[in-house]
Every structure is written in C-alpha cells, then in structure tokens.
Amino acid sequence: MTGGPVIETRGLTKRYGGTTAVDGIDLAIRRGEIFGLLGPNGAGKTTTILMLLGLTDKTAGTVSVLGFDPARQPLQVKRRVGYMPDSVGFYDNLTARENLRYTARLAGLAREEAEARIADGLRRVSLTHVIDRKVGTFSHGMRRRLGLAEIVLKQAEIAILDEPTSGLDPEATYEILNMIRDLKAHDVAVVLSSHMLDQVQRICDRVALFNRGKIALLGSVPELAQQVLGGGHTTVVEAEGADLATVLADLPGARRIIPGEGNTFRVLADRDLRSDVARRVTAAGGRLLRLNVEEPSLDAIYRRYFEDSRRAA
C-alpha cells in the first residue's frame, strides 16, 4: 500500500486530424482512491481512458500506468487494469459463466483458478443465482454488474469505469455504487467517468473537471467548491417569531444574506456561522426551526464553472 501514484500522465495529448480531443492532461491517481473524470460529452474523457489502456495511441505526452507505458507495454497494462466500457456488451448467446470464462482464457488464467475466480467475482456482484443464464436475458444493471465481476475476476489493481451508472434505475445505480466502494475497500484504484454529478459526488474522493480536452479543475469536492463558488459555507436558517432580516443584518463574518421562501434565509460566509446565528435568533426571542450547512454540490460547481467560462469566452 504505497502512497505513490498508480496512474500518472504528463502533457497527455491526442489530436485527430486538426482537432485536439485531449490537450495536455496531467493526472496523478493514487492507490485505493476513487477518482472521477467529469465533463460534458466530447470533453475528452473516453479518449483519455482509451489512452490509459493503450487502446488509442497518444499524440504527445507521457503515460505511466503501474510503471508501464500503455503504448509500448499494453499487455502488461491490460493484465493489471480492468476496464468497463460505456454500455458494456457481452455475448448474448453465452451464459454469464461462459462470458467470464472467455475473459479468463484471454487473460491466460489456468482453468481451475479461473473457475474459482469466476464464482468469487459473481458472488461479489450478487449474480451467483444467474450464473448459468444467458446474458441475453440480463437487464442493463446486471450487465454492468457482470462487467464489474470481470474486473474482480482479473484481480485488477486499477478499475477504469466509463459511465458506470448511465441509463440505470436508482436501485441499480445504488447497487453499482456500493460495488464500486467495495472495489475501493479491496485497495483497487478506481477511475470513473460520468456526467451523473450527484452520484460522483457521493463516492469520489477526487474529481477532475474536463472542458474541451483540458482539465479545468482538479481536487476534492469541497476544494472545488472553495475554488469556484468562492464562499466556503452556506448556512440555511429558518425561524419563527423573529424578523430574520433584521436579526441577521449585521452578523459579523457574513458576506451575503439571501432571502428564500417564507422565513428562510441563506447566509454566505467564509466560516461556519451556525452557533452565531443560533445565538442571535434565540436572543431575539425567535424559535429556530432549521439550521444547517448546505453541502457544496458538484452540480452547482459544475454549472457555475461552465457559466463563468462561457461568459469569459
């Protein structure tokens, strides 16, 4: 469990003809973390992933995956990295077990070892009950789970998941997210791309926001909030029996006070003002109904960032 990065890219660039799909990406992803690649469609997320796997040649820059160069040593990289593509496909005429057996054979596993790992992989994604059913009958969620089982089967050190939850119902999404956490618990570095921001927020340790082939923002969600939204803390207050507008008017430390519906106010500040607000409201004889700090949402960060960049353009 070393702290060094398992994936490292420097100035990674991919050009198709005249267009630049990926433009000088610098990444360092550590073991045991869940790293999110976010951005609109066509921002270069999938191209970056394919370059990490050596499935697409890079135009410039360096990539190192577990110390190997995917362009020169693709077999070494692919032996250690599990990949689940966007809307992963399996052979519909084969059963779950047969599909995984094919993967195991491609990975060069011995037969007995493969059978044990297949059973274990399917157990971890709770597909044991359909092990001998044709994949043609599987739902989207079950196919994704089978894709994760494949990664488990390979005992991959890095799992790269392209849009692992797109097109899934909430229940299936919840299951997939839990399985991704389970991968992390097994000390696997997880890289996932997504545009489902609230889900990414829930499970990612760090995210990189892609915009037109470049990484616009990189860091944990609170860090990004600090960077983009500026204000660290937003406190939501709701009270009865006191005029909050006057009570909160000259609150020290508050930068802005935004009235909401009814007797609700939002207080923007650089630090946590909850205790100050509570003291003021009770001192003014009001009954405090709600007092909480709003988590900075990735959705808000994302939208604000793109609004800003559009305005700047």
Added chain:
Amino acid sequence: MPSIDVTSKTPAARREGSPWTGLGAVFLKEFADHVSGVRMRVLEWLVLLFGLAAVYSAIQDLRSVAAQDPFLFLRLFTLARDPLPSFVGLLGFLIPLVSIGLGFDAVNSEFNRRTLSRVLAQPIYRDALLFGKFFASLATLSVSLVALWLLIVGLGLLLLGVPPSGEEVARGLVFLAASIAYGGVWLAAAILFSVLFRSAATSALCALGLWLLLSVLWPMLAQFIPQAILPSDTMILFGVPSVEQLQMQLTLARLSPNTLYAEAVQAMLNPTTRSLGLVFPQQMVGAVRGTPLPFGQSLLLVWPQITGLIASAIVLFVITYVSFQRQEVRA
C-alpha cells in the same frame, strides 16, 4: 526541426509481448460459436443436400456408362446431369456463399454488441482477435468440406463398388486443398467488408455484390474488354478473336478467383486436360489425344492457380489487417 534519429527511436516504438497471446482463446471461442450456431447448421445442410443430389445423379449416369474409365471416381465430382449441375459446379458457388456467411459480420458484430472494447481491454493484441476469427472460420469451412469430401468418397465406394486408385485419391486431395484456398479468398473478402462497414447488412450485401460481379459479370466483361481495346482484323473479317485478344481475355478472367478455382478443378479432376491456356495445333504434334497426364504434370499445371488463390487470400487479409489496426475502438 531537429532530425529524427530513426535507429534510436525504433526500439522505443516497439511493442512488447507476443501478438499471438490469446490467439488460442479467440480461436476456440469463435470455432465453438460457428459449430454450434444456427447459421452454420443451415449452411451445412445446404451444402450436404446439394452435394448429395449432385452425386446421386452422377452415380445414376456412371452406372449406365461402361466402367472402363480409369478415373471413374473423379467423375463423381465432375459429371453433370440436367437439371442438376455437377458437384464441382455447385461447390463453385456454394463455397463463396458459405464463406461470406461465416465472415460477413466477424468484426462489426463485435462493435454492434459493444464487446470489442471490452475484449481488447484484455491482455491481447488486435492481431490475435483478427487471426483467431479468420482461422476459426477457415477451420469451420475446412471441417465441412473435408466431411463432404469423405461423404462423397464413401458414397462412391458403396454405390459404385470400386475403390479409388491412389492417383484418384491424390487428385481428390489437391481438389480439396484448392477448395479450401478458394474458401479462404472469400472468407478474407467477407472479413474485410466486416471491418470496413459497421452495419452487418451492408457488409453482407457488399460481399455478395462482389461475388455476383466476379461470377456473373466479370466473365462477360473479360470477353468484351479485349475486343474494345485491342481491335483486330480477324475479328472484323471473320468474327474470330485474335490470339492477342484471347490471351488478354484469359488474363482478365484469371483476375477472378472463380476462374482460378474452375481451372484448378478442371485440370485436377479431368486428367486429360493438357493446358489451361491457348494450344496451337503445332503444339499438339505427336501428342496422343485423350490420354491422361500423370499426376505430377497435372499438379504443375494447376500450381499457378492454387498459388494465385492463396496469394489473393493473403493480400485481402493484409488489407483487412491494416484497416483493422487503424480503426478506432470507440463506436
């Protein structure tokens, strides 16, 4: 721009690991798919029924003919009785059909099922996938053809009651090899279309179109083109093509694998065939007409044809290989 040092760059650009890694796995999987697939079952029955019909009618004829023919067994393959064509005639169009049927969706089906990127993310090179698919289809085709060949020889033994001579067996085996090479050409063409076109229907249509072009249209074109570009007095005066025209006609016709296969089969199964090109009367001076060539001479005669078939299969496969390597994985 500084000059690029090629010698120091080459080892850096070289990929590590064998391109054959995983070939066996792909081969076995594809072979199992073919053998158990419904499509293969249909094609096999087609070949089997047509083959049986042709051989049965040939045997009816052979029984009435005096059994003095030294190559009685080979007649099984070549004898035609209306309305059925001979067995080799049937093979001439069934082999391309079966090959196209096996290959037309080899690569694009992986795209459409969205399995390609997942399979290529396993520790194999693209080479293994393409080679595995080609060889598995070729093996399927070969197994069917060998089975059919054995069936016909067996039927001949039972119904004619005469064992084939060693030479007949040798000629039959060369015929089998030529058939497999011919199948390989069409297989490579079908797989090429499956790489070029994302839609399986387009790929199948193009492969069938090419086949129709080469089997129906090309022989006619091969006849007309020399007359158009090489005008000759004999043609104008007597309506007979000149030697140059005939030679060009032959060269053009041989661009089609169908012609190559037909010639190879003709020379192998009809031992009296002395030449596959033009023969002038003065070249036949001293020859005893109607006497068969020895096996070695017949083999020499068809050698260019068989080489040509194998070479066209390889060329088509190389084009397929290059375009597949350059293709982007993402759909």
